[in-house]
Amino acid sequence: MTERKSEEAEITCDCKLGRIAKKYDLLALDKALVEYWTDDGDEQRSTRELATYVNHRILETALTNANVPRKEGEVENTYRLLTSDDITSGTRIETKKHLQRDGVPVEDVESDFVSHQTVYNHLTKCLDASVETPSDEERLERSAEKLGALQNRTAVVTADTVDQLDRKGILEIGEFNVNVSVTVTCEDCFQEYTIRDLLDQQSCDCKRLGASER
Template identity: 65%
Template sequence: MTESTSPRELDDSCGCKAGRVATKYGLSGLDDDLVAYWTGTGEEQYSTRELATHVNQRVLEAALEDAGVAVRDGEVENTYRLLTDDDVTSGTRIQTRNELERDGVPIDDVESDFISHQTVYNHLTNCLDASLEEPDDEERLDRSEEKLGALQNRTAAVTEDTIAQLDRNDVIDINEFDVLVSVTVTCTECQQQYTVRDLLEERGCDCSREY
């Protein structure tokens, strides 16, 4: 088992957010892991989106440990999913955050320390001098999906805030509510409709495939 290192003992080798977060939470060996996972081959190669999830789960795990919260196998991953997954309702997310706050986890600070796909990429290329010959198809898909997902999340957040404000001012009357944003792509040739996520996963529509 690797000996743990406190934040004060870590060398803050760069000033980017990834470096600051690694130092703050004592994530020893993180840089080596990121480079190894990013530049690996086959199933051992991770996209920067997967690496961001890896880092953020380690941040959440460290915060739970600092708060004295005992976690079982898979619990960190599930808690992170409840906090970040697009398919989780706002009610479930709020309940999860409230439970973490009751356990002494400063969830506002923890979530603000979560890093993005782009932050991982910048840290790898600018701070760690890691490089790939060129992004593979999976990397391009990951970047595109994250960009489009961020736009959908922003639309949902703005819509939710606007409705809540109207409700508070008695302009409209609504109880608890959830906002879901879905973008549909329709092929004009075969008329098949896809969500953005499905289209990226399928890598094309029915009429583009050869049978």
């Protein structure tokens, strides 16, 4: 059996991800997804990261099929322009128009993008893959990364909005920076923490105050 036939044989399910893998001829995708998800080292990726990985492959294939020349990193940037929450609607529309002019079926490609839940279902139900339950430390670190990404996104959207208003003369401002800080206040002990400090401490002052009262 040739290597290609062996790789094609891996794509056997009929879930959305399985159908997409066949449609875009994404050979050995299942093997890559399982290896990345179950890796216990630096190569391990979450289902959200794997969904982005799959969607990059879909977009890359669509660009290749349309004979669109591209530079290094262009697939990732184009995907960001199509999907990221910190991209303005005007920029997204222009990106789609540009792709359509190049012969890329943008609407079809976008409908073929997969979610992290689709990846998870494919891994667990179609491929029988599983990972160990993350430790408390891993959960805390992942939560910190997620919240940090949200803060960064808020800062980007705010900066973009202020910049647009400044360029249109609606407001006036010199060089500026945007800082986003999230704090959490416990209504019992009345202590306020940055979210990073709270995650690091893993508790507010209630536990310490309760112990001192005893």
